Amino acid sequence: MKIAIDAMGGDHAPKEVVIGAQKAIEHFPDIEITLVGNETLIRPYITNDERLSIIHTEQVIEATDEPVRAVRRKKEASMVLMANEVSEGRADACISAGNTGALMAAGLFIVGRIDGIDRPALAPTLPTIDGKGFVLLDVGANVDARPEHLLQYALMGAAYAEKVRGISRPRIGLLNVGTEDQKGNELAKKAFQLMQQTSLNFVGNVEARDLLEGVADVVVIDGFTGNVALKTIEGTAIAVFSMLKSALTSNVVSKMAALALKPQLMQLKKKMDYAEYGGAALFGLRAPVIKAHGSSDAHAIFHAVRQAREMVANDVVQTVKQSVAEIKQ
C-alpha cells in the first residue's frame, strides 16, 4: 500500500509532516510513503529512507491562493503532484494539511468522483464526552446541498463508520432544529424522507446541543450549516478554555490550585483534541483523500496516515460504490 503526502502543506510543513510520515512508516510495516515537495527542505528531517520516496518540486499552493485557480494553474505544486500519484495509480490514498479548498478541488478534478456520488463531502471525526467520537459531514465541500446529496453523505458516513471506526449498524442522524420528525427547513424535511426509505440505521433528527453527547455515530447536514457547527464547537471550546485559564490565574491561591490540577486539565484538553481521530476525510472520491488540520504536528500526521491506511485496507471506496448502487436499484 502506498500513500502520497503533500510535504509542504500546513503551518508546520515540511518538518512535522516528514517526522509524522516517518513515525507512521516505522509503525505500519505494510505501507510505503511518497513525500511530495522541496527535497532540500525535506531531506534534513529524514532519518531513514526505508519505504520512503521523495518527488521533488518547488511549487507550492499557498493558504491564500484561490483554490480552483491554484489547482488549475500550479501544475507542479506539491498538492497537485500528490493527487496525480493517486489518479495515475501510483498511490492508493493521499494526505495534505494545506489549503482546504485547493485539496477539495484537487480531489474533485484530479482524483475524481465515484460514479453515483454527485458531490464529495468533507468529514471530520469530532470528540464526544464518552470518548467515542462522531463523524460530521459535510463541513464545507458543498455549501448549497440538495436532499439527495445528504442521502449520499449518509451512505458514505455509514460506510466509513462501519469499515474504519468499527461500528456495526452506525446510528445516522440528521442535524436539525428539533428532534421531531416534521422539523426543519425544506432541505432537511426532504432529506429526512429520503433517509427514512433506506436500510440505514437512521435515528432521525438530532439537535446541535446533543452532538458532543454522542447522540449519533454519523451526523449529516449541508456544508454551510456543517461548517458553522464545526467552527462553533471549536470556537466555544477555545473560548471556555481561555476564560478558564484567566479564572485559574486570577490570584495566588487559584494559581496553586490550578497547578495541582494540571494533569487533569491536560487530560481534558487531550480529550477535546481531535488529532487522535485523524484528519477530515474527503468522501466520494475514487480514492481516500485526507485533509489534515492546518496546524497539524507530527502526531496528527501520523494519525492521518493511520486513517488513510485503514480506509484503503478496508476498501471504504468499494463499500460506498456498493451502497450507491443498491440505493439506485
Add this chain to the structure above:
Amino acid sequence: MKIAIDAMGGDHAPKEVVIGAQKAIEHFPDIEITLVGNETLIRPYITNDERLSIIHTEQVIEATDEPVRAVRRKKEASMVLMANEVSEGRADACISAGNTGALMAAGLFIVGRIDGIDRPALAPTLPTIDGKGFVLLDVGANVDARPEHLLQYALMGAAYAEKVRGISRPRIGLLNVGTEDQKGNELAKKAFQLMQQTSLNFVGNVEARDLLEGVADVVVIDGFTGNVALKTIEGTAIAVFSMLKSALTSNVVSKMAALALKPQLMQLKKKMDYAEYGGAALFGLRAPVIKAHGSSDAHAIFHAVRQAREMVANDVVQTVKQSVAEIKQ
C-alpha cells in the same frame, strides 16, 4: 408603561415568574405588570399588589403542544391572553418562558408584524469573552430565509443594539463559512451584496469560531443555521463544563484544588450565563415580545422585564419602522 407576562410559561412557572415580576416592579417604579394565568396558583407568591394585576385563566399551552394549532385553538390560554393584552392596546410589551414556537405564532398572528418586515426573527443576546455580548438572529423563527430577510434582520439587530444595548454604530456581521467577501452559499452571497449597499456598519462575513471573541455586535443568518449555531454553543459549553467537572473530582488532590477554585469557577459559569442579557427578543412585531428561557428563574424573568422595558422606553419598534422605510426608498 405596562408589561403583560405569561405567568404559566416555563419550567419553574408560576413561582419563579411571579417572584421575578415582583422584583422588577420594586426595581422599576415606572412599570406596571399584568400576570396572566391561574390566580389560585399565582396568588401564594404575591407579597405586594402595587402596580400588579392578574388576569385569571386556567388554560395553558404546554411545551409539547403543536405551536400554531395551540395558539389557534386554545383561545383562553395564558399566552394567548397575554398577547391579546398587547394587540388590544392594554400592554406595551409581553414576556413568556413557555413554548417557543407557540410564542412565535402568537406574536405573528396576534401581535402582528411591522409593515415592511416579512418575517419576525428570534434574537438572543449571547455572551462573549470580553463580557460585552452579541445579538444573534435569526435562531429559528424562519428556517427558510431569503436574502432580503437577512437584510431586515440586520436592520432590526442594529436598532436593538443601538437603542437597548447602547452601542453606537453597531458592527453587523454575516455568519458565513469564511471571512472573504465571495464566500458562502447562494443565500449568504446575495445577503452580503444587499447589506453592503446600506448605511449599516456592515463588517462583512464572520466565522462561527470567532463569535464568542466578539467579532461583531450583531450577527445575522437564516433561522436554521442560527439555531444550529446557538445550540452548538450551548452544547459545547455544557460538554466542556461536564468534562471539567469529572476531571476536577477524579481524585482527592484534585477535589481539594477544585474546592479552592470554586469562586473562580462560579464566576466563569456566571460569565457564560446569558440570563443577564435578558431573553430572546422577537424582532419585527408591532410591540416587543420577549421569549425568556424555558428554565428561567426569578433572576432571568427580572432581566427579561428590564429588557422589555428598555425596548419600550427607547422605542425600538419605531426605529425599526424608520430603518425599513429608509431602505425602501
